[in-house]
Structure formats: C-alpha cells, structure tokens
Amino acid sequence: xxxxxxxxxxxxxxxxxxxxxxxxxxxxxxxxxxxxxxxxxxxxxxxxxxxxxxxxxxxxxxxxxxxxxxxxxxxxxxxxxxxxxxxxxxxxxxxxxxxxxxxxxxxxxxxxxxxxxxxxxxxxxxxxxxxxxxxxxxxxxxxxxxxxxxxxxxxxxxxxxxxxxxxxxxxxxxxxxxxxxxxxxxxxxxxxxxxxxxxxxxxxxxxxxxxxxxxxxxxxxxxxxxxxxxxxxxxxxxxxxxxxxxxxxxxxxxxxxxxxxxxxxxxxxxxxxxxxxxxxxxxxxxxxxxxxxxxxxxxxxxxxxxxx
Amino acid sequence: xxxxxxxxxxxxxxxxxxxxxxxxxxxxxxxxxxxxxxxxxxxxxxxxxxxxxxxxxxxxxxxxxxxxxxxxxxxxxxxxxxxxxxxxxxxxxxxxxxxxxxxxxxxxxxxxxxxxxxxxxxxxxxxxxxxxxxxxxxxxxxxxxxxxxxxxxxxxxxxxxxxxxxxxxxxxxxxxxxxxxxxxxxxxxxxxxxxxxxxxxxxxxxxxxxxxxxxxxxxxxxxxxxxxxxxxxxxxxxxxxxxxxxxxxxxxxxxxxxxxxxxxxxxxxxxxxxxxxxxxxxxxxxxxxxxxxxxxxxxxxxxxxxxxxxxxxxxxxxxxxxxxxxxxxxxxxxxxxxxxxxxxxxxxxxxxxxxxxxxxxxxxxxxxxxxxxxxxxxxxxxxxxxxxxxxxxxxxxxxxxxxxxxxxxxxxxxxxxxxxxxxxxxxxx
Numbered sequence: 001x002x003x004x005x006x007x008x009x010x011x012x013x014x015x016x017x018x019x020x021x022x023x024x025x026x027x028x029x030x031x032x033x034x035x036x037x038x039x040x041x042x043x044x045x046x047x048x049x050x051x052x053x054x055x056x057x058x059x060x061x062x063x064x065x066x067x068x069x070x071x072x073x074x075x076x077x078x079x080x081x082x083x084x085x086x087x088x089x090x091x092x093x094x095x096x097x098x099x100x101x102x103x104x105x106x107x108x109x110x111x112x113x114x115x116x117x118x119x120x121x122x123x124x125x126x127x128x129x130x131x132x133x134x135x136x137x138x139x140x141x142x143x144x145x146x147x148x149x150x151x152x153x154x155x156x157x158x159x160x161x162x163x164x165x166x167x168x169x170x171x172x173x174x175x176x177x178x179x180x181x182x183x184x185x186x187x188x189x190x191x192x193x194x195x196x197x198x199x200x201x202x203x204x205x206x207x208x209x210x211x212x213x214x215x216x217x218x219x220x221x222x223x224x225x226x227x228x229x230x231x232x233x234x235x236x237x238x239x240x241x242x243x244x245x246x247x248x249x250x251x252x253x254x255x256x257x258x259x260x261x262x263x264x265x266x267x268x269x270x271x272x273x274x275x276x277x278x279x280x281x282x283x284x285x286x287x288x289x290x291x292x293x294x295x296x297x298x299x300x301x302x303x304x305x306x307x308x
Numbered sequence: 309x310x311x312x313x314x315x316x317x318x319x320x321x322x323x324x325x326x327x328x329x330x331x332x333x334x335x336x337x338x339x340x341x342x343x344x345x346x347x348x349x350x351x352x353x354x355x356x357x358x359x360x361x362x363x364x365x366x367x368x369x370x371x372x373x374x375x376x377x378x379x380x381x382x383x384x385x386x387x388x389x390x391x392x393x394x395x396x397x398x399x400x401x402x403x404x405x406x407x408x409x410x411x412x413x414x415x416x417x418x419x420x421x422x423x424x425x426x427x428x429x430x431x432x433x434x435x436x437x438x439x440x441x442x443x444x445x446x447x448x449x450x451x452x453x454x455x456x457x458x459x460x461x462x463x464x465x466x467x468x469x470x471x472x473x474x475x476x477x478x479x480x481x482x483x484x485x486x487x488x489x490x491x492x493x494x495x496x497x498x499x500x501x502x503x504x505x506x507x508x509x510x511x512x513x514x515x516x517x518x519x520x521x522x523x524x525x526x527x528x529x530x531x532x533x534x535x536x537x538x539x540x541x542x543x544x545x546x547x548x549x550x551x552x553x554x555x556x557x558x559x560x561x562x563x564x565x566x567x568x569x570x571x572x573x574x575x576x577x578x579x580x581x582x583x584x585x586x587x588x589x590x591x592x593x594x595x596x597x598x599x600x601x602x603x604x605x606x607x608x609x610x611x612x613x614x615x616x617x618x619x620x621x622x623x624x625x626x627x628x629x630x631x632x633x634x635x636x637x638x639x640x641x642x643x644x645x646x647x648x649x650x651x652x653x654x655x656x657x658x659x660x661x662x663x664x665x666x667x668x669x670x671x672x673x674x675x676x677x678x679x680x681x682x683x684x685x686x687x688x689x690x691x692x693x694x695x696x697x698x699x700x701x702x703x704x705x706x707x708x709x710x711x712x713x714x715x716x717x718x719x720x721x722x723x724x725x726x727x728x729x730x731x732x733x734x735x736x737x
Contacts (some may be wrong), residue, residue, distance in 0.1 A: 082602070084602070084630070084632050085632070086632065086633050086634065096328070096329050096331075097329065099325075099328065099329070100325050100326070100328070100329040103321065103322075103324075103325035104322070104325065107318050107321045107322055107325070173329065173330075176330050177330070180330065273323075274323060274326070274327075275326050275327075275330060277326045277329060277330065278322055278323060278326040281322055281326070282319070282322065285318075285322075299316050300315060300316045300318065300319040301314055301315045301316060301319065302315075302319065
C-alpha cells in the first residue's frame with residue numbers, strides 16, 4: 001500500500017458483498033459502502049442470475065465513494081480541496097454534481113451549501129457538552145459560501161482554506177445511480193437501500209415493498225414501517241448527532257449564515273419523491289427550516305413523515 | 309400526513325436539477341469514467357562518477373494497473389548500460405603497472421588466446437578502462453486484499469547481464485488494526501544468482517599471475533522482514549522495520565584484486581580477493597513522515613550490521629515543499645557511515661602468509677558518504693507529473709594513505725564523487 005493511501009486515515013469500504021435469497025421471490029445483495037449497510041433487493045429467486053448484477057451494484061457504490069469521499073486523499077473532492085486557490089478542471093460527472101450543488105444552493109436561498117464542511121473544525125456532534133466558542137465559529141464564516149467559488153464548467157476554483165463536500169447528497173446520488181445501472185440489465189423490480197435512503201423502479205408483482213425506516217434517538221416509533229412502490233425515499237435526522245449544554249440541545253443541522261445549529265429542527269424527516277436525491281434534498285431543506293419544516297414540506301406537495 | 313398538492317416552484321426546480329444530475333448523458337459519462345487507472349511511470353537516470361570513472365544511463369519504465377478493490381498489478385522494466393573505468397582493487401605505485409582486462413583469457417599474448425592489457429602510469433589508481441556492461445531487469449508484483457483488513461502481495465524479479473543472472477521471488481502480508489491506524493507487515497524473499505565472470509571466475513585468493521579460473525558459481529540470498537506502520541497523528545506516520553538476510557555461496561567480486569607489497573611498499577604481485585561464503589545482514593529502519601500543511605517532511609534512520617563486521621548508519625531527510633500551482637520542490641540530504649569489513653585491507657603484505665579472507669574493495673572500507681540534492685516536480689493535468697532530480701554524492705574513505713616508504717605521498721583510496729540526474733514522468737490514463 002502506498003504511503004499516501006496509508007496516510008488517508010479513513011477506512012475504505014469492505015471490498016466484499018453477499019447474496020442471499022429472501023422468501024421465494026426475492027434475492028438480496030448486501031455490502032458496505034459510505035459507512036452504511038447497503039442492500040439491494042431484486043425480484044428473482046435465482047442467485048446465479050444476480051451474481052453479475054450484485055457485482056455491478058457494489059462496484060458502482062464503491063466507485064462513487066472512492067471518487068467523491070472527502071476522507072480519501074485520491075478522491076476528486078480531495079484534489080479540489082487541496083488546490084490552494086488554483087483552478088481545477090473536473091470530469092463531466094463531477095461537473096454534474098457541482099451544478100446540482102449550485103442549483104440546490106440557489107433553490108434553498110443559500111441555506112444548503114456544499115462549502116459548510118469547514119464548520120466541522122469547531123463542531124463535533126458527539127453527544128458531549130463541548131459547544132464551541134462564539135469567536136471560533138465566527139472565524140470560520142469567511143470560509144463558507146458557495147458564491148465565493150468560481151465555477152465555470154469544467155473549471156472550479158476554490159479559494160484557499162475553503163472546502164467542498166458532496167456528503168450532503170452523495171449517498172442519495174449513489175442510490176439513484178445503482179438503481180439506474182441495475183434497471184438497464186434487469187427487467188424485474190429492484191429496491192436499492194443504502195442505510196435507509198432508498199429508490200425503486202417498481203413494486204414486485206405480489207405486493208409493494210415493505211420498508212422500515214430507522215428513526216433512532218427516540219423512544220417511540222423507533223421504526224417507521226411504510227409501503228413503497230417506486231421513486232425515492234430519504235431521511236434526514238439529528239438522531240445521535242447533537243451536543244447538549246445547560247439543557248439546550250444543539251443539533252447537527254447548521255445554519256451556514258451564522259455557523260450555529262438551526263433551532264427547533266425535527267428529530268427526523270422522511271420524504272418520498274421522484275428520486276432519492278430529490279427526496280434527500282427536500283428532507284434536508286425541510287430540516288434547514290427548523291420550526292417551519294412541516295409547513296415547508298406541505299407547501300411542496302410531497303409525502304413526508306416528520307418526528308419531533 | 310399525505311397531502312395532494314401540485315409541486316411548488318422550488319420543488320419543480322429541485323426535480324429539474326435532480327433529473328439533470330441523473331440524466332442519461334451524465335450517466336454514460338459516469339459509467340465510462342469507471343476509475344481503474346493505468347499508471348505509467350518512466351524515468352531516465354544518468355549517473356556519472358567524476359574523474360572519468362563509471363557512467364550509466366538507465367531508462368526505467370514502470371506500469372501499474374489498478375483492477376479496483378485495491379487489487380493492483382505492477383511491473384517495472386529497466387535497461388542500463390554502464391561504461392567507464394572501474395578500480396580493480398590494486399594500489400597506485402611508483403612504477404607503471406600492467407593488468408589484463410577480465411575478458412582476456414591469458415595474461416601473456418599467445419596464439420589462440422585473447423589478451424587485452426592496460427597499463428597504469430605511476431601514481432595513478434589502477435582502473436580497468438574497458439569496463440562495459442549492459443543489464444536488463446524486470447519485476448512484477450501483485451497485491452490484493454485478503455478479507456477485510458489484510459493485504460497479500462507477491463512478486464518476482466529477474467535480471468540479466470553478461471556475467472550475472474539473478475532471479476528472486478518475494479511475498480508480503482500486512483494486516484491493519486485499530487481502524488487502519490496500525491499496520492503490521494511481514495515478508496520473506498528468496499534470491500538465486502549465477503555469477504559467470506568474463507573468462508571464468510578466478511579461484512578466490514589465488515595468485516593473479518597464475519590466472520587460475522574455474523566455472524560459474526552461484527549464490528542464494530534469503531530474506532525476511534517484519535514491520536509496523538503507525539499513524540501517530542493526523543499528519544504523522546511512523547514506520548519501523550527490521551530486516552534480516554542471509555547470503556550463501558560465491559560472494560567474492562570476480563574482478564577485484566589486491567596488491568601484494570614488500571615492507572618498503574613495492575609491488576611483488578597481486579592476488580584475487582576472497583570473501584567468506586556466507587554473510588548475515590540485519591537492518592533496523594525507522595521512517596517518519598510528517599505533514600505541515602502541504603509541506604511534507606520525510607526523515608529516516610537506518611542502522612545496519614553484518615557478520616563481516618560492517619556496521620552502518622544512514623540518516624536521510626526529504627522535505628517536500630508545495631509551491632502552489634502544482635509545483636513542488638524537494639531538497640534531499642543523506643548522510644551514511646560504515647565501518648570496514650574485518651577482512652578489508654588496502655593491500656597484502658608479502659612478508660606474512662596470505663590471510664584466508666581478503667579484499668581491498670572500497671565498498672567494504674570504512675567511509676562516509678554524503679548526498680545533497682534537489683528535485684523539482686510539476687503536476688500536469690489531473691494525473692500527470694514530471695520531475696527533475698539533481699544530486700551530488702561524495703564518498704570519503706577514512707583509510708587513504710600508508711606509512712610504507714614507497715607509498716608516501718600517494719592517495720591510495722581517493723574520494724569518489726558522482727553526479728546523479730533523473731528525469732521522470734508519470735501518467736495515469
């Protein structure tokens with residue numbers, strides 16, 4: 001292993017996947033990617049037929065992780081973040097993700113921002129009471145703001161000290177991509193589920209997919225059971241990721257304009273939409289509204305489940 | 309809590325953006341750019357020892373193919389041609405000295421035999437001016453994960469030149485612990501060499517004038533390594549390795565001789581050198597890589613010890629300074645010291661019987677070697693890199709003079725200086 005690879009402290013995903021028959025009409029492919037358990041359900045009981053599809057699914061997830069993880073030194077994201085203010089020319093796929101980040105930034109009126117990751121420098125949501133100093137947060141604010149980037153496809157220039165991070169929709173993107181790849185090779189129903197963010201082309205012949213959405217951090221309704229047939233479903237929540245000091249809870253949804261947590265966010269918001277990226281972004285936008293999360297979702301005309 | 313309402317303008321915008329992201333155009337591109345890069349490294353190394361000694365130009369081509377999932381196949385091919393003058397081990401003398409090149413089959417011209425002689429002027433270090441060698445070397449390595457936290461690699465190496473063939477295999481195993489912050493490695497290797505010097509291998513320790521030669525000889529080298537790599541902090545990596553290798557067989561240099569001198573220092577003859585037929589070597593290697601922002605310091609210390617009595621210390625430091633815009637500068641300093649082998653001497657005395665083992669090879673002498681260099685690298689595009697490295701090497705033997713009357717004022721073991729230039733390219737595609 002090269003030294004550079006060793007210096008990237010992150011743990012890459014397990015290069016392994018399992019195939020198992022579920023019931024009499026489904027086959028499951030399981031692997032780990034993006035620090036999440038990943039499962040793909042295919043409407044067939046033929047494990048042989050699935051082998052090649054399983055490989056394609058896992059490899060696509062690992063490819064996206066390898067290419068866009070900010071934890072990997074050899075990722076495109078790390079390359080952009082290391083550029084020290086120099087322009088970086090990116091490939092078409094990366095350009096599409098940056099375009100998407102730009103559109104989400106505009107649609108959310110600046111609340112959703114892929115440059116907000118630098119706030120991790122002072123916020124560690126580990127359940128402790130280590131709330132950062134006001135001055136420490138303020139010092140990072142000049143390094144945040146998508147509008148400070150120069151983006152003229154295919155060239156991006158990130159000012160020194162700033163960072164971009166596609167973590168806000170990377171997993172959802174992988175879910176949609178894996179589904180799209182499987183649909184070109186498999187005629188039956190497919191459900192792709194990466195740690196609770198999921199997408200499907202259609203329901204199996206017998207009955208809709210039964211989906212259990214984890215909503216940890218609460219005593220009641222820990223698992224949301226729902227029926228799902230096609231499109232995307234994604235959940236945003238502050239679950240275990242918060243700080244608590246003097247009775248005040250600081251959730252991990254940060255307001256990029258202040259650098260401080262958005263107050264009064266729901267514990268969890270699950271949204272159903274046309275694709276997983278779309279559902280995930282709607283859930284994130286809702287969380288960024290704090291108290292107004294549910295009103296926001298109702299105004300969008302989407303199916304959602306919120307938990308406070 | 310389901311509501312049937314037309315999508316809002318924001319939702320419509322998000323739908324459009326999401327569709328664009330997942331559109332077939334983007335999809336095709338993504339599928340095409342499946343990253344299993346081919347990495348091609350090539351370099352041209354130029355090495356020149358000053359005062360007309362050996363020089364070499366060495367092209368190296370190395371290919372690496374990543375099959376994904378950390379399965380990597382690598383291969384390297386090297387060609388080098390050495391030419392120039394190389395010291396034969398005899399001392400300078402007040403009188404002219406005549407020697408035969410190793411390609412000769414006799415010291416005296418006679419029918420049916422080939423004799424190439426060279427004569428050294430008084431006071432000069434005896435060097436064979438006809439030295440010329442071409443070497444082809446190749447190796448291949450395969451590395452793959454084994455389960456979750458293990459990596460297994462194995463490989464082979466082969467090289468051939470006119471008088472020396474070498475074959476070796478190795479296998480290494482490493483295991484990550486502690487969320488990949490600690491890696492333990494172990495490896496073994498085995499090498500098999502054939503030595504068939506020009507004109508036959510001289511009988512070790514024999515009288516040069518008798519010109520006694522024998523057939524080809526072999527040697528084997530068995531090696532083992534254990535090591536630990538530890539991430540000490542986010543920006544600090546430490547590596548500690550212990551190596552042991554054992555050589556067995558013909559370890560003598562077939563072209564090296566020693567002067568035999570009378571008590572006044574006059575040459576009475578020469579003998580071929582003779583080294584023990586086994587050698588055990590141990591090394592302890594400690595490496596630290598520390599990043600200060602984009603500047604990376606790489607400092608290492610190595611302690612070596614072998615059964616021939618050679619002890620060595622190496623301190624090596626590289627500092628990689630990122631100048632921005634894909635340009636970096638890397639100064640390099642290296643200091644090396646070794647003590648002499650037990651059987652090393654500048655010459656043999658005619659007054660005493662020849663010892664069992666003897667060599668005047670400057671590489672077995674006590675010396676200090678220092679290297680100073682600078683590398684300039686430029687990254688080209690996303691995957692390419694080009695670099696130029698320039699280095700100066702100086703080797704200062706501690707044993708350079710003798711009190712024997714005939715040798716006074718002669719530099720018996722002159723300093724060696726060498727210039728190294730290397731131009732490298734790296735491409736990924």
